[in-house]
Amino acid sequence: MASGKAGWAPLFIRNALLWLLPVALLWAIATPFYNRFLLGSAATLVHLTESPDVTDLPRKDDHFAYVSRRDFPPSRSLVHSFRVTDVHFHLVMLAALFLAVPRVSWRRRLENLGWALLVTVFFDILLIFFYVKFAYATQLGAWSMAHYGAFARNFWGLGKHLLDLPFKFSLPFVLWAGFYLGDFMEEVRPARG
Amino acid sequence: MAGKKDKKDSKDKKDKRDVPRRTPAPAPETASFWRRNRRELTFLILFIVLLGAGFTLISVNWVNDHAVEPFTAGVARASGAVLRLLGQDVTMQGTVIRTPRFAVNIRNGCNGVEAMLIFLAAVLAFPASWRSRLAGLALGIIAIQIINVVRVAALFLTGVYFPKIFDASHTVIWQTIVILFGVLLWVFWANRFAAPPAPAEPAT
Numbered sequence: 001m002a003s004g005k006a007g008w009a010p011l012f013i014r015n016a017l018l019w020l021l022p023v024a025l026l027w028a029i030a031t032p033f034y035n036r037f038l039l040g041s042a043a044t045l046v047h048l049t050e051s052p053d054v055t056d057l058p059r060k061d062d063h064f065a066y067v068s069r070r071d072f073p074p075s076r077s078l079v080h081s082f083r084v085t086d087v088h089f090h091l092v093m094l095a096a097l098f099l100a101v102p103r104v105s106w107r108r109r110l111e112n113l114g115w116a117l118l119v120t121v122f123f124d125i126l127l128i129f130f131y132v133k134f135a136y137a138t139q140l141g142a143w144s145m146a147h148y149g150a151f152a153r154n155f156w157g158l159g160k161h162l163l164d165l166p167f168k169f170s171l172p173f174v175l176w177a178g179f180y181l182g183d184f185m186e187e188v189r190p191a192r193g
Numbered sequence: 194m195a196g197k198k199d200k201k202d203s204k205d206k207k208d209k210r211d212v213p214r215r216t217p218a219p220a221p222e223t224a225s226f227w228r229r230n231r232r233e234l235t236f237l238i239l240f241i242v243l244l245g246a247g248f249t250l251i252s253v254n255w256v257n258d259h260a261v262e263p264f265t266a267g268v269a270r271a272s273g274a275v276l277r278l279l280g281q282d283v284t285m286q287g288t289v290i291r292t293p294r295f296a297v298n299i300r301n302g303c304n305g306v307e308a309m310l311i312f313l314a315a316v317l318a319f320p321a322s323w324r325s326r327l328a329g330l331a332l333g334i335i336a337i338q339i340i341n342v343v344r345v346a347a348l349f350l351t352g353v354y355f356p357k358i359f360d361a362s363h364t365v366i367w368q369t370i371v372i373l374f375g376v377l378l379w380v381f382w383a384n385r386f387a388a389p390p391a392p393a394e395p396a397t
Contacts (some may be wrong), residue, residue, distance in 0.1 A: 009384035013377045020373070089365040093373050158252065165302060166248040169372050170311050174237060176376075181233045188384050 008102060008187040015100035023095040032062040035084040039065050042128035055132060059084075067135050080135035087131075087168075088124045091117070094172035101180050116175040123171055127163050134160035232320070239318035247310040257301075262288070265304040268338070272299070272345035279346065281353075290345075295352045297345070302368075305341030308375040309334050315379045325386035333378050340374050 039057045047053040056068040060081060067080040098113040137148040137156040144153065177184075227234065251261050265288045273285045284291050288299045301307075316329045344367045352359045 009380050012380060016373065016377060020369075024369075083360075083364070086364045089369060090372075092365075092369050093376070096373070097376065158249070161252055162245060162248055165307055166244050166310065169307055169368070170240075170244060170314075173311065173315070173376050174240065177237060177240070178233065181236060182230070184380075184383070185232060 008184075011102040012100050015102060016096050019096040019099045020092070023099070024092045027089070027092050027095070031085055031088075034088060035059070035062065035065070038084060038087065038124055038128055041125045042132070045125060045129045046132050049129075057128070057132070067132050080132075080139055082131050084128070087127050088120075090168055090172050091120060094120055094175065097172055097176040098179070101183070104180075104183070112179045116172075116179065119175060120171060123163075123167075127168065130156065130160040130163050236318045236320075240314050243314035243317055244310060247314060248307075251301075251306060251310075261301065261304070261306060264306070265299050265301070268304045268341065268345065269299045271338075271342045272349070275342055275346045276349055279350070281349070283349075290349060292353065295349065295356075297349055297352060299345060303345065303363075305338050305344075305371065308337050308341070308371045311372065312337060312375040312379055315376075316382065319379075319383055321383070321386050325382075329382040329386060333375075333382060336378060337371070337375055340371055344371055 036059065039059060043055065043057045046055045046057075052071075054069050054071045056070065057065050058068055059065050063083055063085040064081055065084050066078045067082070068077050069079055070077065072079065094116055095113065098116055099109060101109060133156045137144055137153045148156070250256055269285055269288045269290055273283050273290050276283045276290065282292055290297050290299070312333050313330060316326050316333065319326075321329075348359070348363055348367060351362045355362075
């Protein structure tokens with residue numbers, strides 16, 4: 001039993017590395033479909049916050065999309081572009097971490113992964129929403145200055161920065177900790193220092 | 194005053210008798226949830242607060258110009274040195290590494306600071322002695338930077354020899370590897386140096 005407990009972390013690390021490749025392959029296959037879903041959902045969310053509805057998020061290819069405004073002249077309607085695939089590559093790490101937990105039944109593992117994926121989907125939609133608002137508030141020069149005040153520009157700028165870097169990168173770990181930190185703490189060794 | 198209080202107490206007692214028994218209020222449930230998950234919730238709240246504070250700090254222009262940019266230039270110099278060892282004829286200018294065939298500019302997101310801050314927040318939020326935390330931070334940050342220099346050098350070589358996969362390699366592959374490395378390093382550290390779990394509290 002003691003040796004089994006001591007092996008939890010090495011087992012987890014080994015499993016995470018082993019799961020990385022199959023999960024990445026699955027993610028690569030699903031990416032074009034997931035990108036379409038995200039763009040559609042994010043466009044709906046943007047429409048809820050604007051009147052009249054003028055924003056479209058058309059796809060450029062399987063990985064890139066535009067932010068387009070119908071109230072701008074056609075030659076200038078594509079106001080911003082971004083790589084949608086960059087929004088959700090944290091799914092690879094999320095799935096690898098959740099599938100790697102040792103000594104947990106498959107049922108519980110998949111159930112927890114399902115909840116974590118659901119939270120992550122909502123996070124990804126919110127992140128694209130912030131991409132759009134960030135572009136409007138800070139990337140359109142005089143138009144941005146005329147339509148967004150100093151507070152709004154800072155809010156959307158900092159919000160996009162925080163969501164796009166720290167929270168996107170750490171979300172898989174935060175969700176993993178939310179579900180499994182208790183199990184992990186029961187397994188760790190007593191402090192030495 | 195006392196008389197009024199007595200009268201009020203008597204009225205309260207009467208009210209309590211008249212009121213039919215209700216289902217328990219939700220407050221004890223919340224308290225019980227907090228007690229049961231105190232360690233996990235404390236860790237998560239501390240982690241998120243430390244992470245948000247760290248990233249807000251490095252987004253301040255002054256901090257970026259006086260700390261992050263010089264640090265990034267140091268990462269560029271280290272990566273350039275590794276590339277020279279690998280036979281690449283590189284020149285460095287600030288955060289730019291260049292050869293006649295290819296050039297990269299190391300920006301925020303590529304300097305390993307994100308992984309370092311995630312690791313730092315996780316180590317500080319986890320219950321352990323300060324000695325263990327400081328040792329973990331020192332060794333962890335060095336390890337993350339070693340991986341990051343490997344990433345920059347590998348990305349540069351990818352750009353030179355396999356430019357078609359540079360974008361995917363830059364954002365998806367290496368970001369995932371570096372962040373996952375930080376998380377697994379934290380698991381290793383916590384497993385070796387963490388405090389023992391608190392004794393379970395009696396059920397209420």
